[in-house]
Amino acid sequence: EDELSRSSHSNPGKSLVNGIKTNPAANSPKSGLPVPMGPPVYVDLAYIPNHCSGKNTDPEFFKRVRASYYVVSGNDAANGEPSRAVLDALLEGKSQWGENLQVTLIPTHDTEVTREWYQQTHEKQQELNIMVLASSSTVVMQDESFPACKIEF
Numbered sequence: 453e454d455e456l457s458r459s460s461h462s463n464p465g466k467s468l469v470n471g472i473k474t475n476p477a478a479n480s481p482k483s484g485l486p487v488p489m490g491p492p493v494y495v496d497l498a499y500i501p502n503h504c505s506g507k508n509t510d511p512e513f514f515k516r517v518r519a520s521y522y523v524v525s526g527n528d529a530a531n532g533e534p535s536r537a538v539l540d541a542l543l544e545g546k547s548q549w550g551e552n553l554q555v556t557l558i559p560t561h562d563t564e565v566t567r568e569w570y571q572q573t574h575e576k577q578q579e580l581n582i583m584v585l586a587s588s589s590t591v592v593m594q595d596e597s598f599p600a601c602k603i604e605f
Contacts, residue, residue: 505538539569
């Protein structure tokens with residue numbers, strides 16, 4: 453504890469991870485520096501970061517964050533949202549879980565990227581016990597309608 457407080461006073465922005473001084477900003481997956489390993493985290497629902505853009509999400513995310521449901525947002529093809537690479541990373545990450553838990557992918561928009569990925573990887577999805585929900589449900593409120601999905605736990 454003394455080492456941690458000395459470290460944070462003398463080196464602002466740095467902390468101790470397993471007794472090693474680190475810079476939290478340098479631990480992002482895209483920085484090229486190794487991220488300390490830990491056990492996977494199991495959650496019911498996870499939102500794929502950054503509108504399913506490849507900027508912050510890779511197979512390591514899916515190895516570590518194991519969800520029953522993943523929400524895939526993104527409807528901006530010009531910015532690579534959703535990213536085919538991220539959808540492929542889900543397959544790669546899930547293939548290393550060692551257990552065949554059911555996973556449901558919930559796209560918030562019907563996009564060409566999502567449709568193409570679904571068709572081209574359907575066998576792999578079945579093998580890995582991944583189900584993709586169709587975005588055919590619609591909620592209508594006043595003068596507005598939008599796709600929706602209801603999940604009960």
